[in-house]
Amino acid sequence: MNDKLLSLYKKLQKRGLTEDQDRKIRAEIEFEGTHDLPADEPQGTVRSPAEVLYGFNDLQLLQAMNKPRGGYINSIRSIDELMERDKWREEDGFPPKIRVGRLIKPGKGGKDKVVVVPSTVEEKFLHDNSFKDEAQGEGESSGGTGDGEQGEVIGEQPVREEGQAGAGGAGQGEEGPHEMESNAYDLGKILTEKFELPNLKDKGKKRALTRYTYDLTDKHRGFGQILDKKATLRKIVETNISLGRVPDQTAVDPAELLIAPSDRIYRVLSREKDYESQAMVFFVRDYSGSMSGKPSELVVAQHVLIYSWLLYQYDKQVETRFVVHDTEAKEVKDFYTYYNSKVAGGTQVASAYRLVNEIVTTESLEQDYNLYVFHGTDGDDWDTGGKESVPELKKMLNWANRIGITIAERTYGSNTRSEVEKYIRNSGLLEDRPELLRMDVLPEDSDEPRLIKGIKKLIS
Amino acid sequence: MELIDQHTKNIMEGCKERARDAGLQFEKESLEYIVTNRDLIELTPKVMIPTLYDYWVHDVEVLKEKGRYELYPGNPYETVINTRPAISYYNDNNPDWLNVMIFYHVLAHIDFFQNNLFFRHTWEYDFTGQALSDKRMIARLRADKGRWVDYVIEFSRGMDNLVGYYYEMSRFHGPNANTRKNLLDYYFDVFLQDIKKVKITDYIKEVEAYNDCIRQYGDPGEQTFFSEIGKKYPELEALYKKSRTEKAKDRLDVMQFVLEYSDFLNKEENLWMKSVVQVIRNTSIFFQPQIRTKILNEGWASYWHEKLFLQDDRIKGHEVDFARVHSGVTSLSRVGLNPYAIGMRLFYMVEEMADKGKFSFDFERIKDADQRKHYDAQTGRGIQAIFDVRENFSDYMFIANFVNQDFVDRHKLFVVGKHLDTKRKVWQYYVKSRKAKAYRQMLLDTLYHPPYITVDQQRTKNGELYLKHKFEGKPLVKDYIANTMMGIEFLWGHPVKLETSEVVATGPARPAQTMIPGYSPAKEEAKPPPQIKWKRVVYKMEKRKLSKKTLS
Known part of the structure; x- marks a missing residue:
């Protein structure tokens, strides 16, 4: 057990805690775990039993031919077509069918890969075999062979560590080799139709590298799109002066002027590099012990979506920073670490807000950047009533273009609102600064569409 | 896709000869194609049928984790498909000896397709040909009706696992028309008893009257009897006819019923949809036996490729290579159900038992374990027995009949249980039971079974x-x-x-508390589920x- 946490806990105890808060905090203290990154090679080799009987096939077994891999090109084409198809479906009054899975596979050193699997499911009436397994902690039976007494444990397989944010690769699915890999653009492309960063302001513009505008700024002699009359006239006068046809400069007779073809000055369309606003997005994630399981998964999934979309939409013009926090906050270097760090420790939201504020002030980012903060948490906070968090949050609102807080709520456990939700609502900031602060409370069983809806709420 | 070369085709023909001599029966022609990864991308969503209709979902990664195989009754990566002639697919760099083994495997599959009675309805036509014409029809409709064709495909596929496959089969194997309930049975069994509810004495009188008629007039007596009855109960004829059509209506599966009685589909402008629904239904019916004979079919093929390969004189010197591949295919894994392994061992066991005459009343009567063990009537009917199984059985019957304690013991089989160790966050696999009954039940539970x-x-x-x-x-x-x-x-x-x-x-499934996996609250007694x-x-x-x- 962590001494630092304990002393913090005692301090909090002195201040007074309700029974509920006390229990939550104790749970987090007793939770054993570290913020390690997952090992590179997760998963055992035991196949899931239900796959087994019908999973065997001739091509694989006899001829060692693997399931075919779809090409990158195919998937791109189909994404466009599929989005189109979903649009039509909506028009025809049917629910959309394409699921854009959660699909990023962060690589080390910023080489993130998005595994875009436009997927769908064919719905039929099917037996649900899983209805009792979950409740009883007993999985489906399978067959085996060899020695061993009845009751003897013959092997182990780590439970898919869903809580450990992407360990095992969120979105990797079962079909390992089947993935179609591409970069984050594809996912972003799909999301982009729906979102735009809010409140973008002109701040410290910098030149865009890829975006152009076309303007009639270049001049051209002889031919072109639009005759620039003023420039042409000036040219004509110039020519005639040099020809000596303008003896008296106070009384020019235009009828006497000669016009050479090359005197005509035209404007032509030209490609101009555009200027763009700069933006910086802070991703802040609570990786305390209580985040274990679904909440982390949801928060991370949502941040993946936002991140992919930013990469695409703003073409890497948006800079991203990653902050994780338990009772202390720290900045991590890339999305991979951010995405994969395991949960442990207690929770103090204020620490993260403070760190973000610090980064912004010390680097004086406010002048040059549009600043956005996306914070994901399960809503637990040892800081009851937000005594520390709310002031920090207010400070953030001074410079932020938008702060989006996602609370992945536990369905079980306390039926009351979570700590963070309570104090943010009580602070009245949501009403006072609706343009700057948004909060979205996700139920634990949220699915992909719900996450996307959540993003909309955060950035609309 | 291109055909295999002449050299390889010759090997195939040699295999056919040897397989036929061993007793396998299959049509003379077969087609063998080399497939590449690219071909497979196109083939696998279409259940390896190259001519199957196009459907956009085939181009998409389909999420399978939920329904798993239940959604897709076909064997999507099969080497050989049940067409006329049978088509099989090969990697282009298989060595000859490996091809010999695969060819035997394939021939056994073909033999199975063409002789197992659960495939009876596929015998009279070539599915690829049918599929091609269906595909063209759907393409033509698509040109005309656009995306609505895809909606109809989608919605039909939504119920294509509810097809009345067994009713379809009963057309072939059911009692024939003569023995079906005729007017006579209907009159005495249904009409008098259920509709008229006559007294027993009257009923006997009627029986007497009938017998009199037969005695008096011989064969035409029945006619005479009913012409009399017709006067007494003029409604009989009509009721009888109605009962027959209702019987037929009863047997319609969901798709057929919708096809037959849907107001929407039977509107003039929607009639084209019916042909699409029909295509989906036919396709589904075609694939139904495939998944119901997986263990049997793979076991059968493995049995024969082992047996025939070892007898083949052409591949001397590759016994070790063969052994390596073969054991990879048919070894029982520590955890898992390999249909090749289980099926093949079951066939060997059936053969052995039949050889010793153990499928007999005499054997069943013996209670003494030792005597049972050493019982050998030397009937030599093993081969015949496995051919009978191949002809008449499905996976369910195969397992229900032949997975017994001897089998489970001999191969050291057991049911694997899976238990969640919440503390260490691992699934623990443990030996749950070595009883044949449990093992059999586990196998049966694993089998494909769509909701009824x-x-x-x-x-x-x-x-x-x-x-x-x-x-x-x-x-x-x-x-x-x-x-x-x-x-x-x-x-x-x-x-x-x-x-x-x-x-x-x-x-709520659990008491209200903060849930942290790995952290278990102090006092919570293990309650029974x-x-x-x-x-x-x-x-x-x-x-x-x-x-x-x-x-x-």
Whole structure:
């Protein structure tokens, strides 16, 4: 057990805690775990039993031919077509069918890969075999062979560590080799139709590298799109002066002027590099012990979506920073670490807000950047009533273009609102600064569409 | 896709000769193609049928984790398909000896397709040919009706696992027309008893009258009898006819019923949809036996490729290579169910038992274990027995009949249980049982079994289609109900109801507490798993809105 946490806990105890808060905090203290990154090679080799009987096939077994891999090109084409198809479906009054899975596979050193699997499911009436397994902690039976007494444990397989944010690769699915890999653009492309960063302001513009505008700024002699009359006239006068046809400069007779073809000055369309606003997005994630399981998964999934979309939409013009926090906050270097760090420790939201504020002030980012903060948490906070968090949050609102807080709520456990939700609502900031602060409370069983809806709420 | 070269084809022909000599029966022609990864991308979504109709979902990664194989009864990566001539697929760099082994495997599959009675309905035609014409028809419709063709495909596929495969089969194997309930049976069994409800004495009188007629007039006596009866009960004839058509109506599966009685589909402008639905249904019916004979079929093929390969004189010197591949295919894994391994061993066991005459009353009568063990009547009927199994059995029958304690003991089989160790966050696999009964049950539970959902014709009224799910201990996957029913509603043209069973939610599953996996609260005694309670519910899909009502 962590001494630092304990002393913090005692301090909090002195201040007074309700029974509920006390229990939550104790749970987090007793939770054993570290913020390690997952090992590179997760998963055992035991196949899931239900796959087994019908999973065997001739091509694989006899001829060692693997399931075919779809090409990158195919998937791109189909994404466009599929989005189109979903649009039509909506028009025809049917629910959309394409699921854009959660699909990023962060690589080390910023080489993130998005595994875009436009997927769908064919719905039929099917037996649900899983209805009792979950409740009883007993999985489906399978067959085996060899020695061993009845009751003897013959092997182990780590439970898919869903809580450990992407360990095992969120979105990797079962079909390992089947993935179609591409970069984050594809996912972003799909999301982009729906979102735009809010409140973008002109701040410290910098030149865009890829975006152009076309303007009639270049001049051209002889031919072109639009005759620039003023420039042409000036040219004509110039020519005639040099020809000596303008003896008296106070009384020019235009009828006497000669016009050479090359005197005509035209404007032509030209490609101009555009200027763009700069933006910086802070991703802040609570990786305390209580985040274990679904909440982390949801928060991370949502941040993946936002991140992919930013990469695409703003073409890497948006800079991203990653902050994780338990009772202390720290900045991590890339999305991979951010995405994969395991949960442990207690929770103090204020620490993260403070760190973000610090980064912004010390680097004086406010002048040059549009600043956005996306914070994901399960809503637990040892800081009851937000005594520390709310002031920090207010400070953030001074410079932020938008702060989006996602609370992945536990369905079980306390039926009351979570700590963070309570104090943010009580602070009245949501009403006072609706343009700057948004909060979205996700139920634990949220699915992909719900996450996307959540993003909309955060950035609309 | 190109055909294998002449050299390889010669090897195949040699294999055919040897396989035929061993007793396998298959048609003379077969087609062998080399496939590349690219070909497979196109083939696998189409269940390896190159001419199957196009459907956009085939181009998409389909999420399978939920329904798993239940959604896709075909064997999507099969080497050989059940067509005329049979088509099989090969990697282009297989060495000759490996091809010999695969060819035997393939020939055994072909033999199985063409002799197992569960494939009876596929014998008379070439499915690829049929599929090609269907594909063209669908393409033509698509040019005309656009995306609506795809909706119809989608909604039809939504119920294509509910096809009445066994009814379809009973057309071939059922009692023939002569023995079906005729007018005579109907008169005495149904009409007099159920409709007229005559007294026993009157009933006997009628029987007497009939017997008199027969005695008096011989064969034409029955006619005479009924012409008399016709005067007495003029309604008999009509009722009899009605009962026959109702019988036929009873047997319609959901798709057929919708095809037959949907107002929407039978509108002039929607008639084209019926042909699409029909295509989907036929395709589904075609694939039904495939998944119901997986263990049997793979076991059969493995049995023969082993046997024939070892006898083949052409591959001397590759015994070790063969052994390596073969054991990879047919070894029993520590955990897992390999249909090749189990099926092949079952066939060997059946052969051995039949050789010793153990499928006999004499043997069954013996109670003494030692005598049973050493019983050998030397009947030599082993080969015949496995050919009989190959002809008449499905996976279910195969397992239910032959997985016994001897089999389980001999191969050291056991049921693997899987237990969640919450502290260490691992699934623990443990030996759950070595009893044949448990092992058999586990196998049977693993077999493909679609829900049995039929049309309740009494309650199908006022245009509403009433579907009834026969409860077999499992609920339906909830997430899928809405869209499936929406599809059926579209094709039916009116509201659709589904009666099914669901688990009664008994409050929050766990006491209210902060849940942290890995952290277990101090005092919580292990309670026995709560009994699951069931209730019947009716879903109703109306105007694409789903509602639910609990039946009391």
